[in-house]
Amino acid sequence: MYWISTTERVKLNYAMTTVAAIVVYTFFVQFVPQKLWLSVLFFIVGECLKVFIVQKLYKLDTTNNMEGVLKRRRNNKVMESLKFGFVMSLTVFFFAFICIILGAPALEKYLETFTLSALLTGITLFPISLFIGVSGTISILMTESFDLSNVTAQAFLKLLKRNAYLVIFGAFIGSVVFPLDWDRPWQIYPIPNIVGAVTGQMLGSFYCLVETMVKHKLGKKQH
């Protein structure tokens, strides 16, 4: 048996679970406007599971440089979860606002916009917040430097961040099919963006898999 570092394990674990989740998703997905909320639910549960598995298996330490001296997470779980819920719903509205600025029909398709922004929150900020907490997420967004002291945890956070970038980029690029005059059913508003977001996540996972494997191989040769 080869020796694999914990960082690599975490990365591989996360990437494999993401790919598995998306493969499962492709079997069950139905791109009917009324059933799109099911995808949102699927991805939120999926992200919960993924982060939970990683935390359970590797018990990563999430103290960070912004909190200064080593400081345990606050014990007040009720306040923490209330804050979590508040920030997440705020993020959903924030994403919806961005969608509307970028041209989503504000009045006619508000449910679709809401679904899309919920999905985007679910696979970008939600896992990060689950992992490092809400205040950490806000400091990532608002400051240039935010690092975790644990190397593996930092690598995992970097993975999640890259994943979030790719998801948003994919959803952004998805709009490219709207102006085309093909009149296909899948050209209806949130579907291309959702597909784009999921494709972005998929590509991120593949990239992570390949990257980890190649680096592992190279690292072994040097030894």
Place this chain on the structure above:
Amino acid sequence: MNLKSENFYFILLITSVISSFIFCIGFFPYSVIQNSSNLSDSEIEKLNLPKINRSVLMIIDALRLDLIIDKNNFPFVHELLQKNEACMLQMKVNLPTVTKPRITALTSGTVPSFLDVARNLGKSKIYLDTFLHQIHMKFQNIVFSGDSAWFMFPDKFFKRTYANFDSFFVNDFYEGDKNITKSLAFELKQNDWRLLILHYLGLDHIGHVFNPYHELVPEKLKEMDQVVKVLHTKVAEWNDKSKDKSVIFLTSDHGMRNAGGHSGNSFQETHIPFLMIGVNCSSNSEIFYNQIDFATSFSIMSGLPIPKSSIGALIPEMMLDMDEDKKLDVIKIVNQRLLNMIKFDKSEEFYLKQQKAMSLHKIYSEDHNNKNAYQQASKLFMESSKDISERLAQQSLEVNLFYVLLGLFINILISIALIIPSDISKVRDLKVATMKFIPIILVGCGLKMCIFNEIFNLKNDFSSFFVIILMSVIVRIVGDILLLKIDKYKLHLFDNDILYLLLIGHFFFTISVGSSSFIEEEHQIWYYFCNAMFIILTFYEFRGRKSFETFFTVIIQCFPILIMHIFIRRMNQTGDKWINVQDIGDWLHQKENEELLHITIIISLAMTAVWLIYVHVKDKVLVPFVGLGCLFLYFHHSRSMINERIDLSTTTIFWINIIFIIFITILFKLTGKSKSFNFFVIFVLISLLLHQPQNLVMCFALGVSSMLTNHACNRMIKSSHEKIVAKIIMHWWLGKLFYFYQGNSNSLATVDTNAGFVGQTHVNMTIVFIFSTINTFNGQIIALMLLIISLVEDSKRLMIDSKTLMLQLSKWLSFLTIIPTTVFLVIITLLRHHLFIWSVFSPKLLYDFCTNVLLLIILVIVRSVVKFEGGNIL
């Protein structure tokens, strides 16, 4: 000749405009006039066909098919149709669906070229053979009343004319039409004319201002129905008295799209009704005849020679009172005539059809009882004629491949010279002796005489030699620049990622022109990218703010701008796919929302005034004048909302006010009290005068968006060089964004011709042209001005000299325009047989060309001002 290296980009822009012009000349074809022999005319004469006596050609501009099918619009016409005293046929018209080319097609039976759209506004005369000419040759009289577009025909054709000369005044719904009907009452009493032409414009004007579903439309059509009633009573009277029939032809020049304009190729624009009233004939709602078929058929039925260049087939329904044998003979002769006009292989389908029809005709002439043979022969002759006619129409639109490829080649060369990265300050100046041009000119001419003439079937005429000499000179200069730049090749990378994002966005736009959907929906690209840009800029404004107060200021500064963009992107729906979605502009113009429109005007003018006074008016003396100007603008817009834009009194006061501002500026300038020209303020005021009321907010919105981008650029980007580049790209995008916000698109139908006539009672083509240009490209012009103002301020602060500034400006602006244009030229050359070439790609080419010319003009002005004034411009 000594060309300084700092002027290289400017020279490249000029040469690019010249070579694009050559490309356009080659690309927009002029219809080739085929000549037919007069043989068919004499043959037709031998048949001794029945002729019609007098005819009335009534044209209702922009009457589309569904408007006449609706019985409520034309009760009298439908009554006649039921009584079999009229018949209705359907016609298809060619592109472009604009009045002048369509009248040409109707009267001459040829397909006029695309460039006639541009000439639609000019007054150039046509020298084609038309049935008007033929009637004139027979010393018979034509009377004409209506649209002055008909004055492209020589005046001698018409015995009497009653034209409404201001036929571009889109707000005239009733006056012009009333005058026509008045002249009609007089003319119906005269009996010296043979053909009476009536061209009603009211419907077209209602369409341009509103849309075909507006409440004014049925009213207008009922008025037209009354005109038909008057005509029909008189014609029925004549027909009772005389053996020879008189006929009323009721048709249209083009249709109207659902949004109200025309010039594209939607079904509603290209399909029109054609009615013959006062005679007994059979309706046919299955076949769409071509509009060019009318000239041929009309000439035959009134006993005239067919116009020489006509390529139309025959409309059998128009052959009135004709026995079947003669009908077949006429069909055969017209088919033979068309066959003589085309070059063809013996294996072509239309030829085989014709041969088969000939043999069937022979069978029929031997056995007159063989109805089957008759039917078959007639059908085959008709099909063959239609095929040939379509083929000829296509042939007359062939591009001049030599000019196209020449322009394309040079544009590609220019693009390569632009793209090559080099340190321009180290590049040597270009010294070319005039003598050195001679070898390449000789080579160019030699190539042309020996090779190009063979390949492209060219003649050795003056213009082609002029072009080849000009092009040789340009190739020489561009080639030298290219070599000099390669010599000092140096790749310079940007530090900031935002610049790469901008360039990637621009690259996407560049390749998007390959798809016709993306050309039609080009505004979506700019809406999407610019708003994404705003979001990213806002995000970076937030980032790194520590205290809550600064956080709050950012929210107050940025969010209103973002929300404003949500609204103004819905102000004017444009493009193709979503053009029928109701927009805020339409909604504000509804009767019940009049107060809201007033409030919108007041708010937008107030905001503009505040913005101008606080940011751009440098001398305090001018403040009251700017305020007064906005007040006059309010009066102008609130008065002209309803159907009368000729609001002389306020516009006159407004212009006097502008003259005051100019006067004070000059006075201050001369006495040395002030340094600025206030040109920007004056320009904004004038463009507000020309805008439609709902678009008044655009100038202010553009101003604050530009402020946001400038602020964010200054914060985010450290290096001063990159700051300038980012600002140039962002402002060019902003210009495009507001150009489309205003309701423009890549289709000629969306040009707001109203703007050209603000405050004028008579048409002065120069002023109309200037006003329309200012109004159409308003977003781009103002964005460029804001860019220059901001760059000049920066240069004062950061001590950048104006030379570097001009260099960067011309470098990046030419980069942003020439590369997409070149890619588009390549694509349009490859796709020149594409189905949408005339409706989608060609207007975009015209718009692109106009934008580049405009950019060149602005840069020339800025250069000269910078040269004489140093930094204190605008």
